[in-house]
Amino acid sequence: MRKKCDCGRSPSPYCVGWHALTHTEWQTKRIIYEAKLRADLLEQECKDAMYSDDKWTS
Numbered sequence: 796m797r798k799k800c801d802c803g804r805s806p807s808p809y810c811v812g813w814h815a816l817t818h819t820e821w822q823t824k825r826i827i828y829e830a831k832l833r834a835d836l837l838e839q840e841c842k843d844a845m846y847s848d849d850k851w852t853s
């Protein structure tokens with residue numbers, strides 16, 4: 796069972812163990828995490844765009 800994070804480092808409400816990292820490691824993890832979030836958003840936008848293209852052409 797996941798526990799709530801009170802170290803303030805987790806990107807989610809739950810602890811992902813980031814409190815054990817050094818400050819530099821944590822910053823790196825956070826940057827990668829945010830980049831992935833943006834990539835996921837972009838992917839979703841692309842899918843949405845393709846879907847609306849399908850609607851227009853069919």
Ligand SMILES: [Zn+2]
Nearest residue numbers: 800802810814
């Ligand atoms: Zn934590």
